[in-house]
Each structure stands twice: as C-alpha cells, then as structure tokens.
Amino acid sequence: MEGRALSEQAPQEKPVLEPKRGLAEEIKAEHGEDVYRCYQCLKCSAGCPMTFAMDYPPSQIMRMVQLGLEDELLASKTIWVCLTCNTCSIRCPNDIDIALVIDSLRERVFQKGSKPAVENVALFHKYFLDNVRKRGRTFEGELLARYQLKTGQAFQNAGLGLRMFLKGRLGILPESVSNKKAFREIYRRVEERGGKK
Numbered sequence: 154m155e156g157r158a159l160s161e162q163a164p165q166e167k168p169v170l171e172p173k174r175g176l177a178e179e180i181k182a183e184h185g186e187d188v189y190r191c192y193q194c195l196k197c198s199a200g201c202p203m204t205f206a207m208d209y210p211p212s213q214i215m216r217m218v219q220l221g222l223e224d225e226l227l228a229s230k231t232i233w234v235c236l237t238c239n240t241c242s243i244r245c246p247n248d249i250d251i252a253l254v255i256d257s258l259r260e261r262v263f264q265k266g267s268k269p270a271v272e273n274v275a276l277f278h279k280y281f282l283d284n285v286r287k288r289g290r291t292f293e294g295e296l297l298a299r300y301q302l303k304t305g306q307a308f309q310n311a312g313l314g315l316r317m318f319l320k321g322r323l324g325i326l327p328e329s330v331s332n333k334k335a336f337r338e339i340y341r342r343v344e345e346r347g348g349k350k
C-alpha cells in the first residue's frame with residue numbers, strides 16, 4: 154500500500170546547472186586559454202603545492218570556469234593563495250596555462266570592485282605592482298615596509314629582513330631599469346586594455 158503510494162508520487166526533479174559560457178569565452182578572447190580543453194585528469198591538482206590552503210583545487214577551478222560560476226570563483230581563496238609557480242600549467246596534458254587563468258580571475262576581482270577573499274595577499278599584489286611601476290624593478294625594502302606597516306606586522310619579520318640584508322638579498326638603495334619611459338608605456342598599455350590601475 155505504502156509502496157504504491159510512493160510509486161504514484163511524481164519523481165523528484167534534480168536541479169540542473171546550466172553552463173554559462175561567457176566567462177570561458179572572455180578568458181579565451183583575452184588570454185588565448187581554452188578551458189574547454191580540460192578533461193579533468195587532475196594532474197594539475199596532484200602537483201599543486203598549495204591545495205592545502207585552497208578552497209578549490211586548480212582542476213575544480215577549471216571546471217567552475219567551464220560552468221561560468223563567476224561569483225563563486227571571484228569569492229574563492231584559491232585565486233589568492235596560488236603562487237603562480239606554473240607547476241599546474243607545465244603538467245597539463247592539454248597545454249592549458251592554468252596559472253594564467255587564475256591570474257585573470259584575480260584581475261577580474263579588481264576590475265569588478267569585488268572584495269578579495271584573502272585581503273592581505275590582494276594588498277601585497279597591489280603594493281608589488283605599485284612598487285615595480287616606479288622603477289621597473291622591485292625595491293624590497295620599501296615594498297615590505299609599506300606592506301607590514303599597513304597590515305600591522307611592522308616587526309613580525311624583522312629578523313628575516315636582517316638576515317636577508319646581511320646576505321646581500323635586501324638592498325638599501327632602489328635600482329631602476331635604464332629605460333623607465335618604455336617601462337611606463339607597458340603599464341599604460343595594460344591599463345588601457347582594462348588592466349589593474
């Protein structure tokens with residue numbers, strides 16, 4: 154009796170996730186990377202040294218881009234803890250530059266004015282680009298001082314800074330590239346194309 158009652162019920166409809174192709178197509182147009190070549194072999198995730206700190210491993214990021222889950226991607230920690238070490242890109246059998254796709258997602262966070270999921274990393278990213286813009290090279294002393302003062306960690310890495318200085322890895326004076334004008338032109342063109350200000 155009870156079994157018949159159940160069989161008479163309409164089957165429960167599973168929610169269907171409709172892929173939105175816009176995000177993948179924009180990434181392909183801007184960076185030449187076709188995420189639809191990904192067939193989820195997981196080699197990228199198996200080699201990534203940062204999955205322990207990520208909310209989605211790189212293979213899952215690729216699937217999310219295929220599905221057009223832009224809100225979830227821009228809110229993810231993964232795009233900020235990725236080191237851009239390129240291990241995933243080198244391992245991919247389909248030649249997808251996964252690190253570049255992740256970098257493009259970081260830039261989208263700035264372009265859309267969204268809040269980065271890991272704010273300190275986003276801040277470091279911004280200060281790093283500001284720093285390089287001035288002279289065409291990083292001046293680590295200024296970069297670290299600015300970052301650490303802003304994040305309230307002024308003395309946290311003082312010992313490390315001193316050791317780097319003693320080993321000649323931290324200069325006192327900034328150095329510049331010889332052709333600063335040409336370098337600034339690179340920044341100008343990136344900004345013209347919608348890159349980070």
Ligand code: SF4
Nearest residue numbers: 201235236238239241
């Ligand atoms: S580039 Fe990023 S996602 Fe790729 S292996 Fe390195 S840390 Fe992982």
Ligand code: SF4
Nearest residue numbers: 191193194195197245
């Ligand atoms: S290695 Fe390439 S094909 Fe394999 S899951 Fe990662 S992105 Fe996809």
